[in-house]
Amino acid sequence: MSDEILKITSLQTHFFTDQGEIPAVDGVSLTVHKGEVVGIVGESGCGKSVTSLSIMQLVPSPPGKIVGGTIHYKSENLLNASKKRIKDIRGNEISMIFQEPMTSLDPLFTIGNQLREALQIHKKINKKQANQKSIEMLKLVGIPRAEEVMNDYPHQLSGGMRQRVMIAISMACDPEILIADEPTTALDVTIQAQILDLMKKLNHEKDTAILLITHDLGVVAEICDRVIVMYAGQVVEEGTTREILKNPTHPYTKGLIRSIPKLHEKDQKLYSIPGTVPKPKMGMLGCRFKDRCEFAHDRCFSEAPELFSLGNNRYSRCFLLDDTERKVASDAEANTGS
Amino acid sequence: MFAYTMRRLFMLVPVLIGMTLITFSIVHLIPGNPAQVILGETASETAIKNLEESMGLNEPYALQYTYYVSDLLQGDLGTSLKTKTPISEEIWPYIAATFELTFFAMLFAIIIGVNAGIISAWKQNSWFDFLAMLVALIGVSIPVFWLALMEQWIFAQELSWFPSSGRQDNRDPMEPITYFFVLDSILHGDFSRTFTVLKHLVLPSIALGTIPMAIIARMTRSSMLEVMRSDYIRTVQAKGSGQFLIIYKHALKNALIPVLTVIGLQTGVLLGGAILTETIFSWPGVGRYIYEAITYRDYPVIQSGILIIAFLFVIINLVVDLLYKFIDPRINY
Incomplete structure (x- = not known):
């Protein structure tokens, strides 16, 4: 696939706080192709949300600031674009939905008002046309009684319905890319599946690329073509969903997959990766996962691993995948017996 | 909206009653007898007594209060002692x-x-x-x-x-x-x-x-x-x-x-x-x-x-x- 519509290279988004500079996103590169569903996975605090907000330039500032890298939408570097151009792109070409459907809609305006607003900002249409298109969008995202819901306020709808409305708003202008920041996290499981199905449907019908941010590998398996695993502000592994889930190479990814509850291992204690995500700070030495990694060795403490290419657009940030160390890796695997 | 408005209006009733109770008691809380205050220090006993009767001050408080409220409801705010004109007019x-x-x-x-x-x-x-x-x-x-x-x-x-x-x-x-x-x-x-x-x-x-x-x-x-x-x-x-x-x-x-x-x-x-x-x-x-x-x-x-x-x-x-x-x-x- 050569039709890249979003290409981020070495993005650095830092937060300037009283405790010093925090590199929340530290050199992240990723690519989204037309019509593709890409997942970004990682624990809380690994920088996935900040990455997505950086694309929209919605990082709260101060304290956040994009200090390096490029974000190319088609051939245009968004970090050099004018404020007006960014406004034109937001909601029109790249749109976004958020984790909390309960608080993401303005409580004081009707659903219809908020939907029309999205349309009227970008398209030259009158109120009646906007109304018609809004009802169409509500029907598209599977809201029953769309005409009535237009006059409802957000508090009159359930969480799942509100997230559907958010999706309707974000899809109203037929964007090229939809960034979904944990869109199903706040919803219960049956609603989660419906929302994912809806996103899959929109992806197929409208050929909208989706960048899905989640901590749930189940969600990834459900709809993503490709997965990017993030840890402490960096990409640690990248590949197709199938490869990542079947054959994870980075110890962190392995840990994540082992932490998924399995039905046939009912009696065993659920695995969890020991420790927590370290708080990113400037000048961190060595591999960021070293303190929680069962394969950590001397080199991991003195040197930061780069993203090793494994061919076929597969990448992993672990010394075990450095060609000279492949042997060490296989030894280690043999020792732990996994 | 209508139900809400009605509810708010209904909630006014106790507030208004409380208000009138307080203003009503002002007259009775001031030191001395209101009739005495109106007529001054030098007024005679009988003059005070007559005024008390004409003002209804010898009635029970509850009855006086109902007179006060019914006067208010008719737009009668009383008469100024100084100008002798009805307050509602001036x-x-x-x-x-x-x-x-x-x-x-x-x-x-x-x-x-x-x-x-x-x-x-x-x-x-x-x-x-x-x-x-x-x-x-x-x-x-x-x-x-x-x-x-x-x-x-x-x-x-x-x-x-x-x-x-x-x-x-x-x-x-x-x-x-x-x-x-x-x-x-x-x-x-x-x-x-x-x-x-x-x-x-x-x-x-x-x-x-x-x-x-x-x-x-x-x-x-x-x-x-x-x-x-x-x-x-x-x-x-x-x-x-x-x-x-x-x-x-x-x-x-x-x-x-x-x-x-x-x-x-x-x-x-x-x-x-x-x-x-x-x-x-x-x-x-x-x-x-x-x-x-x-x-x-x-x-x-x-x-x-x-x-x-x-x-x-x-x-x-x-x-x-x-x-x-x-x-x-x-x-x-």
Whole structure:
């Protein structure tokens, strides 16, 4: 696939706080192709949300600031674009939905008002046309009684319905890319599946690329073509969903997959990766996962691993995948017996 | 909306009863016998007794209270001891004067205060923010009488831009219709007089409006800052809308409820407590009316004045409550 519509290279988004500079996103590169569903996975605090907000330039500032890298939408570097151009792109070409459907809609305006607003900002249409298109969008995202819901306020709808409305708003202008920041996290499981199905449907019908941010590998398996695993502000592994889930190479990814509850291992204690995500700070030495990694060795403490290419657009940030160390890796695997 | 309005109106009943109970007991709580107070120290026993009987003071309190309330319901506020005229007939010009002053003072306070608060929140930590909040801090700290005197000294005496006192040019008074002088001058079709009346309003309005302005500005700023951090504002930004739409449509409406509460309370305070300003600017308002009644020990006037101010306060809060519902569809109590 050569039709890249979003290409981020070495993005650095830092937060300037009283405790010093925090590199929340530290050199992240990723690519989204037309019509593709890409997942970004990682624990809380690994920088996935900040990455997505950086694309929209919605990082709260101060304290956040994009200090390096490029974000190319088609051939245009968004970090050099004018404020007006960014406004034109937001909601029109790249749109976004958020984790909390309960608080993401303005409580004081009707659903219809908020939907029309999205349309009227970008398209030259009158109120009646906007109304018609809004009802169409509500029907598209599977809201029953769309005409009535237009006059409802957000508090009159359930969480799942509100997230559907958010999706309707974000899809109203037929964007090229939809960034979904944990869109199903706040919803219960049956609603989660419906929302994912809806996103899959929109992806197929409208050929909208989706960048899905989640901590749930189940969600990834459900709809993503490709997965990017993030840890402490960096990409640690990248590949197709199938490869990542079947054959994870980075110890962190392995840990994540082992932490998924399995039905046939009912009696065993659920695995969890020991420790927590370290708080990113400037000048961190060595591999960021070293303190929680069962394969950590001397080199991991003195040197930061780069993203090793494994061919076929597969990448992993672990010394075990450095060609000279492949042997060490296989030894280690043999020792732990996994 | 209708059910909500009815419920709010119904909730007024106990408040009004409480109010009348308090004003009713004023007469009975003052030291000495009301009849004695009215007739003075030198009155004879029989004269006092006769007056007590004619005023119904020898009846049980409960019965007296029902007489009082039924009089009030018929619009009878009692008779002034000093002027011997029914209070309901003489009080209106004072109320109108206070209304007019409060209206312009609050207009000044709201326009400047709300906008200063919005811009301060929008450009948080900018020079404008610091300057506006400094002015607001000074505004709440300045004693009203000092501000009023300084205004008179600078703008009336030294610069002669505005008249220093009164509601109109006293050498050439107009025939009042509603006693709202701005409105009256327009009804008369005399626009040069409208201009004169407005000029009389400038200094007292600013003196009276400064504290509410400062409070409103600070409240608007903090409320706006809180709203600007919320998820739905981020959603509006993600839609690609401009700053103006974000701030004046979504953020302002969400930030408005606490601001509206403050506006309501401050309006109530101005309606009742503008005695200092009204005295300094010789403004014939309710504050002055009651103040004079107090110096003359004119109890029926004090009683009715307090009742009217309390009543206005309650009405303003009712209006504020109804506006809440208008702004926020979730409110339902």
